[in-house]
Amino acid sequence: MLRVQLLLKPAALPVWTPALEAALEEAGIEAALATDHAPETVDYVIYAPGGGPVDLSPYTSTKLVQGLWAGVESIIENRSLTQPYARMVGGGLTEGMVEWVTGHVLRHHLGMDRYITAKDPHWDQRVPPLAADRGVTILGLGVLGAACAAALVTLGFRVSGWSRREKALPGVNCHHGEAGLSAALVEAEILVLLLPATPVTTDLMNADTLAALPRGAVILNPGRGALINEDALLAALERGHIAHATLDTFKTEPLPAAHPFWTHPGVTITPHIASETRPDAAARVVAENIRRSEAGEPVLHLVDRTRGY
Numbered sequence: 051m052l053r054v055q056l057l058l059k060p061a062a063l064p065v066w067t068p069a070l071e072a073a074l075e076e077a078g079i080e081a082a083l084a085t086d087h088a089p090e091t092v093d094y095v096i097y098a099p100g101g102g103p104v105d106l107s108p109y110t111s112t113k114l115v116q117g118l119w120a121g122v123e124s125i126i127e128n129r130s131l132t133q134p135y136a137r138m139v140g141g142g143l144t145e146g147m148v149e150w151v152t153g154h155v156l157r158h159h160l161g162m163d164r165y166i167t168a169k170d171p172h173w174d175q176r177v178p179p180l181a182a183d184r185g186v187t188i189l190g191l192g193v194l195g196a197a198c199a200a201a202l203v204t205l206g207f208r209v210s211g212w213s214r215r216e217k218a219l220p221g222v223n224c225h226h227g228e229a230g231l232s233a234a235l236v237e238a239e240i241l242v243l244l245l246p247a248t249p250v251t252t253d254l255m256n257a258d259t260l261a262a263l264p265r266g267a268v269i270l271n272p273g274r275g276a277l278i279n280e281d282a283l284l285a286a287l288e289r290g291h292i293a294h295a296t297l298d299t300f301k302t303e304p305l306p307a308a309h310p311f312w313t314h315p316g317v318t319i320t321p322h323i324a325s326e327t328r329p330d331a332a333a334r335v336v337a338e339n340i341r342r343s344e345a346g347e348p349v350l351h352l353v354d355r356t357r358g359y
């Protein structure tokens with residue numbers, strides 16, 4: 051019987067415990083799930099942020115810490131984490147992000163606000179360009195960025211992307227590395243940020259990189275708040291260089307009530323809801339990784355600590 055420790059916030063337990071029990075049973079894995087196993091006896095830890103600081107040093111025989119979130123910045127620099135760490139990939143995250151990104155890209159591409167908010171008699175016949183005449187750039191071509199790029203290519207957009215390493219994705223004008231960033235930005239009438247938060251990506255969008263975008267560009271940030279220098283964004287919105295920012299992630303969450311983003315007409319806020327792990331689907335991903343580990347097969351989605359994501 052495997053001992054699986056749940057390091058989740060208490061409110062998450064009633065949802066996750068039955069989903070994980072069902073998925074483990076379906077995978078034929080006998081496991082005891084608890085929050086209070088003696089740490090040194092635990093085989094697997096299942097972790098999600100929000101439950102307070104974690105000390106993983108007493109988990110001396112733990113084979114894997116399995117995260118339930120895609121982002122890893124809350125755990126990866128925890129010095130007590132010496133066990134392998136797998137992040138969540140799948141579990142509904144990709145589908146949710148593709149829907150959020152395509153929905154918000156289409157809002158700005160079609161100029162939907164002009165008609166939704168119009169009050170007076172309004173016969174404004176500005177026909178939007180076709181998607182083929184609209185440049186969308188995605189910074190970050192990982193699991194989520196690549197899936198969003200593919201969906202936008204299918205809709206006909208002129209899609210560019212940027213990653214750390216060189217990539218080739220069908221229909222996407224791929225740039226990479228420091229040297230490729232400015233070419234990716236120049237092509238971005240709509241810019242989508244799907245990078246992880248790392249020391250290198252912090253404040254990647256600053257006064258200089260915002261100025262490199264075409265005038266009137268729109269920014270969507272479902273990635274991480276750390277990616278944008280907020281003062282620089284507000285200044286670029288004030289100047290009209292950036293027409294609008296739709297932000298799902300923020301440097302401080304929840305976004306403080308007094309933050310100028312709340313009242314700025316050029317900012318739309320969605321409260322970190324772009325995409326969420328769905329318990330039943332994600333529990334099957336967890337069970338598959340435990341099955342692999344027990345069978346001596348490679349575990350999926352291990353995080354490379356040296357690169358920080």
Ligand SMILES: NC(=O)c1ccc[n+]([C@@H]2O[C@H](COP(=O)([O-])OP(=O)(O)OC[C@H]3O[C@@H](n4cnc5c(N)ncnc54)[C@H](OP(=O)(O)O)[C@@H]3O)[C@@H](O)[C@H]2O)c1
Binds near residue numbers: 120251359
């Ligand atoms: N708002 C939400 O609800 C929500 C939900 C889920 C995830 N997220 C965020 O979305 C992010 C992306 O998720 P993912 O699963 O797609 O991650 P991923 O598969 O790890 O992809 C990350 C991408 O960023 C690129 N990258 C990282 N550092 C870079 C750098 N310094 N320069 C250029 N490119 C760099 C990577 O390049 P390489 O391909 O060369 O490695 C990769 O293409 C997560 O980290 C998380 O912060 C948000």
